[in-house]
Amino acid sequence: MTTFSERVSGSAEALRALFPATPLQENDYLSRKYGARILLKREDLTPVRSYKIRGAFTFFRKALAHEGDTATFVCASAGNHAQGFAFVCRHFGKKGVVFMPVTTPQQKIDKTRMFGGGFVEIKLVGDYFDDCYRAALAFAETTGSRMVPPFDHKDIIEGQATVGLEIAAQMPNGRAPDIVAVPIGGGGLAAGVTQYFAEAGASPRYLFCEPAGAPSLRESLAAARRVKLDRVDNFVDGAAVAEIGREPFRNLKGFSADSVTLVPENRLCATMIEMLNVEGVVLEPAGALAIDALKDLPRKEIKGKTIVLIVSGGNFDFERLPDVKERALRFEGLKKYFVFRFPQRPGALRDFLALLGPDDDITRFEYLKKSARNFGSVLIGIETKDAKNFGRLAKRFHETGWAYQDITDDETIAEFVV
Known part of the structure; x- marks a missing residue:
């Protein structure tokens, strides 16, 4: 029986048919600012500008290997998962149906349609994500289609774990990082990266980064069980999840609640503006979480350390820029x-x-x-x-x-x- 790291290696090799490994770039500006060696894992440079394509591709590849070419795939998403899903549908030449809320910005609808080419049908259902998610589940059940979850599936986690494999291969001098900062939404990325490093014998300190308005992992770790939040601030839309995934939580439940840092939304906006103005890097709110979390680390703890920050995505709608600038000014x-x-x-x-x-x-x-x-x-x-x-x-x-x-x-x- 193959190990998890062996399966991740196979998934990474298969991914090379879509895109090369994303770069691990040392950032001089952040390194000088924090007195540490800061490396950015640029997942904003995948073909769909987020890491989500990795999990979707791995899910499709394995499903098609088991079920052949008859499967139709379905997902519910108004963001990065939909775009990764659409890209993979076109790659495999498979029909896909994407359920989105009626309130989804036209820019996101257009990008999903562009990535999917003629292989993706978009259905706008309901005012909120929960409405379209239920509609997608019902569609999948009545048509026998395969539902592709955004994070709560072992194949999705395996695909996201390829980020960890690439980091390990790209580290200067082959040494493991001292600290790895991972943004948290549903937990698929963190579950994959931590499991891969554990099997590889590496034990960096993990800094899990959640929006302050959506602390699903922190609350769950504190309670030693999955906790569903009553209310979520949706500003960090790529990571605002009310309940951590069941499968990811199995991998993450051994960590302490103190390993999660909660990032204030307005402070995050200041980081987004800083990275845009200083480095020319366009980040979505979730993509800036790991960078912003550096502000919570005492300088004496990180001086001289090597820190990897996973930049999870760069799908920023510039119509939101006035709001981001406003929040940044208020925070400052x-x-x-x-x-x-x-x-x-x-x-x-x-x-x-x-x-x-x-x-x-x-x-x-x-x-x-x-x-x-x-x-x-x-x-x-x-x-x-x-x-x-x-x-x-x-x-x-x-x-x-x-x-x-x-x-x-x-x-x-x-x-x-x-």
């Missing part, structure tokens, strides 16, 4: 939103503007309502070049008697008025 303390009680008198706006410093800029000014005949509630957004300027502004507002509320971090209010 360079932008805030206030609701002011504005007097309804001539010259009030001029008096307010006189309080602003030379680096302060009003980016939004909107009357919300007149709460009294002589006053009105005004939403004001202010952006500045130095976060310390807001302390100075607060002092001026207080000294001149302006009544206001800072709503920047009040999610309930900001969701409705910002």
